[in-house]
Amino acid sequence: MTESSVHTAHWPAPYASGAVDATVTVPGSKSVTNRGLVLAALAAEPGWLRRPLRSRDTLLMADALRALGVRIEETVSSSSAAVSATGGTGEAWRVIPAGLHGPATVDVGNAGTVMRFLPPVAALADGPVRFDGDPRSYERPLHGVVDALRALGTRIDDEGRGALPLTVHGSGALDGGRVEIDASSSSQFISALLLSAPRFNQGVEVRHTGATLPSLPHIRMTVDMLRAVGAQVDEPETGGEPNVWRVSPSALLGRDLTVEPDLSNAQPFLAAALVTGGRVTIPDWPARTTQPGDALREIFTAMGGGCALTEHGLEFTGTGRIHGIDVDLSEVGELTPGIAAVAALADSPSTLRGVAHLRLHETDRLAALTAEINGLGGDVSETEDGLRIRPRPLHGGVFHTYDDHRMATAGSVIGLAVDGVQIENVATTAKTLPDFTEMWTEMLKA
Structure with a gap:
């Protein structure tokens, strides 16, 4: 397979037929x-x-x-x-x-x-x-x-x-x-x-x-x-x-x-528990850290999950219901794509604020999330400093990544609940998580 074909290939995002129950070891930050x-x-x-x-x-x-x-x-x-x-x-x-x-x-x-x-x-x-x-x-x-x-x-x-x-x-x-x-x-x-x-x-x-x-x-x-x-x-x-x-x-x-595990890279796996009403454990989650990803414990709990730090790591569980959220993400902007993906599957609207600077990241993440979620039937609009997300029934289709690793993982989260989502250039996850597709598949098998 040529480099060009790898770049443009569409990866069928696995659809979850039931609740996940897995332990996922996340590589370093x-x-x-x-x-x-x-x-x-x-x-x-x-x-x-x-x-x-x-x-x-x-x-x-x-x-x-x-x-x-x-x-x-x-x-x-x-x-x-x-x-x-x-x-x-x-x-x-x-x-x-x-x-x-x-x-x-x-x-x-x-x-x-x-x-x-x-x-x-x-x-x-x-x-x-x-x-x-x-x-x-x-x-x-x-x-x-x-x-x-x-x-x-x-x-x-x-x-x-x-x-x-x-x-x-x-x-x-x-x-x-x-x-x-x-x-x-x-x-x-x-x-x-x-x-x-x-x-x-x-x-x-x-x-x-x-x-x-x-x-x-x-x-x-x-x-x-x-x-x-x-x-x-x-x-x-x-x-x-x-x-x-x-x-x-x-x-x-x-x-x-x-090096601590990369807590931001743990996000899609925690989201999987939330979306499927399952359970995911992340070993070695630090009790004290400066990583922005630690905020996921509070944010995803507010969206319907529950978590506990145990001797095995962070155990996160979903309830089968996802709630919308109004949240300022200015300190944890890198978490926005994953939160937007979960919010698109929620039972009420969400407003993500304080992230105008994401227009200057790996891609214009606000424009990209709006285009790709709406392309699957969603209702997302940009605000001056973030996104407004009104959940609607979604359908399958191609989810473009714009060479942005967090777009690829966000699309994969949606694919858990929406059959037929295909991720364009999932290989871009190698930027920070080289084995993402294998880890994702193993999580679902477990």
């Missing part, structure tokens, strides 16, 4: 894995990432750091080879820092973490680093990182686009200091500067000037992970000045980090 790789690459000593996610986004990050001179050695124990493809318990990456250097070329694919977290790292390299990626990456906002690095003294060639492709001319060091940015379109602008800041001569003081700031849990994740490797961070959450983050210059420690 993309957000934690890629932050962990950056921090380990900037450390003063080697470190380990255990149970990392092995997906397109994380492999792009690892390859980019290797291009800059960092050594990343992958090991898999023989007893766990079968789970290594999804970052299972036996896989570990040893990260050995080295002098960052150019010239180098970085392929970001369509990974927001790679395109935003690595330009500040490249500013610390000795030599030019060129960034390029998928066509969609050219349309995604990067101006916050570009403008901030310029203000801090880095030369960047981007022909005035504030977007990819571009070249960062690293000088081997960066003074750092105070910088103002508008991160309304992506919290990753702030995380990008904070992650590299301990290596700046003066650290950094980042002031957010925008009216809104989406995905705050991801900034909290960045701060927590910085502190875990010895960085000193002053933030609004711990009594600091509102919308201001300060990181002091310091050497970072090499750590042995075990």
Whole structure:
């Protein structure tokens, strides 16, 4: 089968003939894995990432750091080879820092973490680093990182686009200091500067000037992970000045980090329990986490399910009924496609608010969800900052993904309750969940 045919192939989304009852082991968090790789690459000593996610986004990050001179050695124990493809318990990456250097070329694919977290790292390299990626990456906002690095003294060639492709001319060091940015379109602008800041001569003081700031849990994740490797961070959450983050210059420690399961990638499996009135257990769900996906416990419970943290993990059960919801998703926007899919099957309308920034993600997710759910007979309309969903009887048809992994999983959730749904390019799930179709099929078999 050619690459083209794989891209355009339609995958028949399995229809659930009854309630699911399964335990689903979800691979590691993309957000934690890629932050962990950056921090380990900037450390003063080697470190380990255990149970990392092995997906397109994380492999792009690892390859980019290797291009800059960092050594990343992958090991898999023989007893766990079968789970290594999804970052299972036996896989570990040893990260050995080295002098960052150019010239180098970085392929970001369509990974927001790679395109935003690595330009500040490249500013610390000795030599030019060129960034390029998928066509969609050219349309995604990067101006916050570009403008901030310029203000801090880095030369960047981007022909005035504030977007990819571009070249960062690293000088081997960066003074750092105070910088103002508008991160309304992506919290990753702030995380990008904070992650590299301990290596700046003066650290950094980042002031957010925008009216809104989406995905705050991801900034909290960045701060927590910085502190875990010895960085000193002053933030609004711990009594600091509102919308201001300060990181002091310091050497970072090499750590042995075990990556949490990706709770956002657990969403379609939890949704399966809700949609079918069944039960799904996710092992190793953390009792405390900064991952946005943890909000699913509250959101899906409000939509008709129930959950409990037990010694086996998070046990989520559906009741056979799905209720509509009015919810602000500004802090957990990445969960919107899956919530919209469930809401389309509910017994009452839903309003999803606070997610205007999703128009700038892997695709325009608000327009895509509206088009695809309505294409199956639904009634979804865009609002200024979200979606209004009025449930209607749905029918089968092609659900297009727009090269967006979360669109593919959202369509699969609808397919559980609607016979005849076909997912176009389900292979796009490899961005963060390479074995999705196999995991989905096994869940239904169980």
